[in-house]
Amino acid sequence: MYALRQWSVRHAGGMNAFYRGFEAALVALHPLWRLIGYERLERPVAAIERGVKGLLFDCRMCGQCILSSTGMSCPMNCPKNLRNGPCGGVRANGHCEVRPEMRCVWVQAVAGAARIPDGAQALQSVQVAVDRRLQGKSSWLRVVRQRVGETR
Amino acid sequence: MIFEDEPVPGYPLPIRPGHTSPGRFERVLRAGHFAVTTELDPPDSADPEDVFRRARVFDGYVDAINATDGSGANCHMSSMAVCALLTRVGYAPVMQISCRDKNRIAIQGDILGAAAMGVCNVLCLTGDGVQAGDHPQALPVFDLDCMSLLETARTLRDEHHFLSGRKITYAPRILLGAAENPFAQPTKWRAERLAKKVAAGAQFIQTQWCYDVPMLRAFMQQVEELGLLDKVFILVGVGPLRSAKAAEWIRTHVPGVHIPDAVIKRLVGAADPAAEGRQLCIDIIQEVRSIKGVHGVHVMAYRQEHTVAEIIERSGVLNGRKPWYPGRDPQANTNRMAS
Numbered sequence A: 001m002y003a004l005r006q007w008s009v010r011h012a013g014g015m016n017a018f019y020r021g022f023e024a025a026l027v028a029l030h031p032l033w034r035l036i037g038y039e040r041l042e043r044p045v046a047a048i049e050r051g052v053k054g055l056l057f058d059c060r061m062c063g064q065c066i067l068s069s070t071g072m073s074c075p076m077n078c079p080k081n082l083r084n085g086p087c088g089g090v091r092a093n094g095h096c097e098v099r100p101e102m103r104c105v106w107v108q109a110v111a112g113a114a115r116i117p118d119g120a121q122a123l124q125s126v127q128v129a130v131d132r133r134l135q136g137k138s139s140w141l142r143v144v145r146q147r148v149g150e151t152r
Numbered sequence B: 001m002i003f004e005d006e007p008v009p010g011y012p013l014p015i016r017p018g019h020t021s022p023g024r025f026e027r028v029l030r031a032g033h034f035a036v037t038t039e040l041d042p043p044d045s046a047d048p049e050d051v052f053r054r055a056r057v058f059d060g061y062v063d064a065i066n067a068t069d070g071s072g073a074n075c076h077m078s079s080m081a082v083c084a085l086l087t088r089v090g091y092a093p094v095m096q097i098s099c100r101d102k103n104r105i106a107i108q109g110d111i112l113g114a115a116a117m118g119v120c121n122v123l124c125l126t127g128d129g130v131q132a133g134d135h136p137q138a139l140p141v142f143d144l145d146c147m148s149l150l151e152t153a154r155t156l157r158d159e160h161h162f163l164s165g166r167k168i169t170y171a172p173r174i175l176l177g178a179a180e181n182p183f184a185q186p187t188k189w190r191a192e193r194l195a196k197k198v199a200a201g202a203q204f205i206q207t208q209w210c211y212d213v214p215m216l217r218a219f220m221q222q223v224e225e226l227g228l229l230d231k232v233f234i235l236v237g238v239g240p241l242r243s244a245k246a247a248e249w250i251r252t253h254v255p256g257v258h259i260p261d262a263v264i265k266r267l268v269g270a271a272d273p274a275a276e277g278r279q280l281c282i283d284i285i286q287e288v289r290s291i292k293g294v295h296g297v298h299v300m301a302y303r304q305e306h307t308v309a310e311i312i313e314r315s316g317v318l319n320g321r322k323p324w325y326p327g328r329d330p331q332a333n334t335n336r337m338a339s
Helices: A002-010 A012-028 A030-036 A038-057 A105-113 A119-123 A139-147 B024-030 B048-056 B079-088 B104-116 B146-159 B187-200 B213-225 B244-253 B261-268 B273-288 B305-315 B330-338
Strands: B035-040 B064-067 B093-098 B121-125 B175-180 B204-209 B233-238 B294-299
Touching: A002 A012, A002 A038, A002 A105, A012 A030, A012 A105, A012 A139, A030 A038, A030 A139, A038 A139, A105 A119, B024 B035, B035 B048, B035 B233, B035 B305, B048 B079, B064 B079, B079 B093, B079 B104, B093 B104, B104 B146, B121 B146, B146 B175, B146 B187, B175 B187, B187 B213, B204 B294, B213 B233, B213 B273, B233 B273, B244 B261, B261 B273, B273 B294, B273 B305, B294 B305
Parallel strands: B035 B064, B035 B294, B064 B093, B093 B121, B121 B175, B175 B204, B204 B233, B233 B294
Antiparallel strands: none
16 A cells, blocks of 8 residues: 555664564574475465555565565565666656656665665665566565575 | 777777777777767668668767667667667667566577677666557566666676576677666665666766756765776766757656756757757766766767767867777778778
C-alpha cells in the first residue's frame, strides 16, 4: 500500500532495527525449520512474507530482498527495476518519470538510508543482476539458509 | 591528428599499457586532449547511406559518435547496425546499450559482436521507459540495470567469461562508459551514484544536457571530494536550444532535463533565438572546459546536427586538433583500401 510504504521509509530506522532482530530470531530457529523441512515451509512462509512485506513495502517478491541496503524503500517498485540508484529521469519534485503520481523509490531510498546506521554506506554497494528464478520465493528462508551456511 | 603508431588511419590501434581498447577515443582521453563526442540521430530507414550522410556532418570535429539505442523509447535503426556501418569506414562509434529492450543473453552477445566489428566504446544505460516513446504498448525488459550492465561488460572484458561462468576465448577490448545526470533529484546523491558507476566499471561519463553551470560546478566539487577525478573521464553534455518555446517544451516534456529560467529569458529576448541558442551552447562549453575534472563535451544537437561543426569550431576547444575522419588523408586511405 502506497501510504504505508511511505510510512515505512519515514520509520526506516525502527523498521531496520526490527528486521535485524526478526532475522536473528529466524536464524536461531534454524533447527526447527530443518526439522519441518525447508521445502515444506517454502509455500506457507512465502505466503506470509508476501502478505506482510506487501502491506509494509509494496513488496514484489523478487526473492532476494535488499531492503536494508535501500533505506527500506523496495527498489522493485521502480518501473525500471533499478536496484542500484535512480535513473536520470527523476522529476524536479522528486517523483517518478514513468509514474508521475509516485515518489521516486530512490529519492525515498536515499532519505530512508539516512535514518539507518551505515545506511548511506549500504547504498554504495553495487547490487548484482537479479536472479529471476527466485521470483515469488521466500527471501526470509533464503537468508536463514545463507546465514547458517546451507546454501551460498 | 595522426597517432605515431597508427598503421592505417581508421584501423584499430595497438593497445597501449593501461588502455583497455584499441580505439582512438581512449587515446585522445588518455593523452589529455579535450575530447568532443556527439550523437547520431539514427534513421528510420534501412539505407546505409542515411547513416553515412548523418555521420559526415561531424567530419573533423568529433572524436567519437554515439549511436543511440532507441533513445526516448522510439524505434529507429539499431545502435548495433549503426556502429557496424560506422566502423566499416573507420569512424569511432560509441555503442549505446539500453537495458529496456534486451535481456542479459542478448546484451552479452551484442557486446561480443560489436567488439568483433571494431566497436571500441560502449555506453551502458538504463534507458527511457516505454511510456516515453512511440510503442508504449511494448514489454519493458529491464533484466539488468545500468550498474549490473557495466559489471557484466567488465566481466566479459576483464575476466573473460559470461555471467554464467562460461569462458570467452577472445575478450572484447572496449572502453566502458555510463551516463550521469547531475541535475536530477536526488541531486545530493548524484556524485555518490557516479562513484558507484566507477566502482562498477565506468571509465568515462557523458552527462545529461547542462544548462546550469553553477549546479555542475557543485556536482564536480563533490566528485572531487569523493576522489574520483583521476578515475574517470567526464564529458559534459551540451546542446543548442532552437528557441524559448523549444526550451520550454523540453523542460516540461523530457524527463531529467533541467533548464533554468535565466536561459529561457535569454532566448526570449534574442533577435535570432536559434543563433542565440548556439551562442549559449558555446558559452557553456567555454565555461565548463575550465572546470577541474571535465575532459570534454558531448554535443547533443538533436535535429540540429549540422550546427555541431560550427559550435565546436567557434568554441575553440579542439585547439587546432583535427580528429580523423574517413577521407581526411587521401593517401593513407588508398593504403587502407589496398590492405
